[in-house]
Amino acid sequence: MRPDAETVVGVVGLGAMGGRLADRLAGEGGRVLGHDPFGGTTEAERVDDLAALVEAASVLLLVLPTAAAVRGVAAELAPLVGPDHVLVNHSTVAVRDAVALGSLAGTGCRVLDAPFSGGTESAVAGTLTVFAGGGPDALRAAGPVLAAYASRVVACGPLGAGTTVKLLHQHLVAAHVVAAAETVRLAGAAGLAETDVAELLAGTAADSTMLQVLVARLAEGPGPVRGSTRILHKDATLVAEFAESLGTRLDLLPAITRILAGHLGTADADRDIATLAHDA
Amino acid sequence: MRPDAETVVGVVGLGAMGGRLADRLAGEGGRVLGHDPFGGTTEAERVDDLAALVEAASVLLLVLPTAAAVRGVAAELAPLVGPDHVLVNHSTVAVRDAVALGSLAGTGCRVLDAPFSGGTESAVAGTLTVFAGGGPDALRAAGPVLAAYASRVVACGPLGAGTTVKLLHQHLVAAHVVAAAETVRLAGAAGLAETDVAELLAGTAADSTMLQVLVARLAEGPGPVRGSTRILHKDATLVAEFAESLGTRLDLLPAITRILAGHLGTADADRDIATLAHDA
Numbered sequence: 001m002r003p004d005a006e007t008v009v010g011v012v013g014l015g016a017m018g019g020r021l022a023d024r025l026a027g028e029g030g031r032v033l034g035h036d037p038f039g040g041t042t043e044a045e046r047v048d049d050l051a052a053l054v055e056a057a058s059v060l061l062l063v064l065p066t067a068a069a070v071r072g073v074a075a076e077l078a079p080l081v082g083p084d085h086v087l088v089n090h091s092t093v094a095v096r097d098a099v100a101l102g103s104l105a106g107t108g109c110r111v112l113d114a115p116f117s118g119g120t121e122s123a124v125a126g127t128l129t130v131f132a133g134g135g136p137d138a139l140r141a142a143g144p145v146l147a148a149y150a151s152r153v154v155a156c157g158p159l160g161a162g163t164t165v166k167l168l169h170q171h172l173v174a175a176h177v178v179a180a181a182e183t184v185r186l187a188g189a190a191g192l193a194e195t196d197v198a199e200l201l202a203g204t205a206a207d208s209t210m211l212q213v214l215v216a217r218l219a220e221g222p223g224p225v226r227g228s229t230r231i232l233h234k235d236a237t238l239v240a241e242f243a244e245s246l247g248t249r250l251d252l253l254p255a256i257t258r259i260l261a262g263h264l265g266t267a268d269a270d271r272d273i274a275t276l277a278h279d280a
Numbered sequence: 281m282r283p284d285a286e287t288v289v290g291v292v293g294l295g296a297m298g299g300r301l302a303d304r305l306a307g308e309g310g311r312v313l314g315h316d317p318f319g320g321t322t323e324a325e326r327v328d329d330l331a332a333l334v335e336a337a338s339v340l341l342l343v344l345p346t347a348a349a350v351r352g353v354a355a356e357l358a359p360l361v362g363p364d365h366v367l368v369n370h371s372t373v374a375v376r377d378a379v380a381l382g383s384l385a386g387t388g389c390r391v392l393d394a395p396f397s398g399g400t401e402s403a404v405a406g407t408l409t410v411f412a413g414g415g416p417d418a419l420r421a422a423g424p425v426l427a428a429y430a431s432r433v434v435a436c437g438p439l440g441a442g443t444t445v446k447l448l449h450q451h452l453v454a455a456h457v458v459a460a461a462e463t464v465r466l467a468g469a470a471g472l473a474e475t476d477v478a479e480l481l482a483g484t485a486a487d488s489t490m491l492q493v494l495v496a497r498l499a500e501g502p503g504p505v506r507g508s509t510r511i512l513h514k515d516a517t518l519v520a521e522f523a524e525s526l527g528t529r530l531d532l533l534p535a536i537t538r539i540l541a542g543h544l545g546t547a548d549a550d551r552d553i554a555t556l557a558h559d560a
Binding site (some may be wrong): 117118129131152154156164165168169170171172173175176178179180182183185186187189190192197200201203204205206207208209210211213239242243246247248250251252253254255256258259262 | 397398409411432434436444445448449450451452453455456458459460462463465466467469470472477480481483484485486487488489490491493519522523526527528530531532533534535536538539542
């Protein structure tokens with residue numbers, strides 16, 4: 001299912017991820033408008049004025065790097081949106097920030113929190129998984145647009161539930177990345193080619209998606225940053241805050257967060273997570 | 281490929297794993313002799329005297345729980361084995377202990393270190409992965425026997441290399457089990473059904489074999505112990521000693537080992553690793 005020709009999609013945030021979503025939607029033949037005061041890249045049509053974008057578009061996608069950016073855009077959007085709009089927040093924020101977007105429902109605007117599993121490559125390929133929280137009306141209205149870049153949309157529950165699942169996801173991703181990086185280093189010390197590790201262990205009890213991803217990126221060598229250590233550390237911190245808000249003590253996460261934090265002061269911080277396999 | 285009718289296989293150690301290997305080999309129609317001074321269960325023919333087993337069998341499988349047991353059996357075997365024998369050590373021990381079995385090569389005996397990925401269920405189904413270290417002659421001689429219970433035999437390198445890969449494997453298994461257990465607890469605290477976690481995250485960047493295994497066992501409820509916390513802790517300790525012997529500092533492993541150790545004094549220690557998802 002694809003967005004029909006009359007649906008105009010507005011993408012707010014044209015960084016690596018938002019830009020690729022806008023490109024993919026434009027490639028499907030729909031009308032796509034992009035907005036980003038800080039630049040970003042897309043082949044879709046740019047609109048500098050947010051009010052003009054909201055005037056033209058009925059489905060609004062937020063693809064922003066921080067909770068502060070989401071809050072800022074939400075405040076700008078509040079007087080502009082109404083019952084004809086569906087707002088889809090693809091940004092990873094705290095659960096309370098995802099739920100707070102529900103205040104826009106007072107204007108009649110339908111709202112989804114809808115973070116992704118998958119990076120820019122999956123966006124280009126249209127194989128993202130979307131963890132969606134929000135009412136069935138909002139999900140139905142956004143569905144054809146999501147289908148343009150996601151191969152799977154998981155209905156997780158009410159607003160905030162998509163973000164809850166995304167945080168569980170990031171807890172595992174962070175653990176698997178750090179474990180894979182450490183295993184690759186140990187393999188190297190034991191005299192194995194680090195890139196052999198993924199193939200030796202493929203399909204066994206030791207396998208994980210991130211093991212395969214990390215080793216594949218190591219084998220490719222330096223390339224585009226498809227997920228930075230800084231972003232993974234930010235997400236691990238969100239998980240820690242979430243657990244604390246629930247009164248749940250986690251034992252593994254502090255070690256993971258500390259290991260990621262140890263790379264923040266180095267050149268690795270904004271490099272791909274695959275660089276964690278090498279000493280900072 | 282299966283062992284030919286003239287190959288007699290001797291299984292030393294008839295615990296949960298060794299017993300299932302003996303059963304499976306017997307089920308393939310070959311002659312299988314089992315030896316275990318401490319009991320164990322198998323439908324294969326039992327031989328109380330190790331010398332009598334070595335006299336009759338040409339392929340000897342060690343399936344023992346500890347390095348001490350492997351060393352003890354190796355000392356007993358040394359004067360008994362010769363060029364007609366292939367010794368396959370399936371037990372998980374330290375790399376130096378796996379390599380030490382090479383001293384039997386002085387008697388002409390061919391030796392493999394060949395730990396598994398997979399538990400008793402895989403043994404019954406014949407879908408184990410074997411990480412094999414040792415010379416091509418030994419691997420060729422043991423191959424038809426291994427094929428009776430392993431769907432994949434990975435030739436890892438010289439004697440000790442199979443154990444090296446197994447320790448890398450166990451490092452990841454331990455990390456993935458602890459991370460999965462912690463994620464399931466967090467999901468429960470967030471109001472999700474703990475058993476939903478695996479399906480929500482299946483196929484995403486957060487997925488791992490052990491996530492799926494752990495949640496499946498939680499969903500089944502109490503059943504046979506297919507991998508205990510005590511054994512996983514033992515293996516994690518072997519990984520730590522291996523890293524130390526290589527002069528490699530690991531940052532994540534101490535946290536994992538500490539979390540596993542925290543369950544050793546409890547009823548959980550000898551229960552299935554799935555119980556790590558619940559408070560000790």
